[in-house]
Amino acid sequence: MEQLGVYKDGDDVTLRFSLDVMSAVSATYSVKDASGKIITSGVNVPVTDGQMFVVVTIPGSVNALEERERDLRRVTLSVDAGGVFINKEQQYIVLRSFELSVP
Numbered sequence: 001m002e003q004l005g006v007y008k009d010g011d012d013v014t015l016r017f018s019l020d021v022m023s024a025v026s027a028t029y030s031v032k033d034a035s036g037k038i039i040t041s042g043v044n045v046p047v048t049d050g051q052m053f054v055v056v057t058i059p060g061s062v063n064a065l066e067e068r069e070r071d072l073r074r075v076t077l078s079v080d081a082g083g084v085f086i087n088k089e090q091q092y093i094v095l096r097s098f099e100l101s102v103p
Helices: none
Strands: 005-008 013-018 026-033 038-045 053-058 070-080 085-095
Touching (some): 013 070, 026 053, 053 070
Antiparallel strands (some): 013 053, 026 038, 026 070
């Protein structure tokens, strides 16, 4: 099992996705929270023919927690490889504060 990245509330998060295809026509990403609520979707990701990976930066506004102390973010990259659609997913945690208290 892959470890989850942990980021601070409101920070940008950069993720790298391998495309696993040689001829990606287009790609978009969406972000959901732990409950499955869509935070953003259909965000275009530039791809070129022969590209093996993409780097996606999730803006800090998507990682704003509002009233929660922590939450999960689930990022799904959808790649159109000439009519064949491939979905890749990564997850990370957003925390309001990294402060620790020791009793």
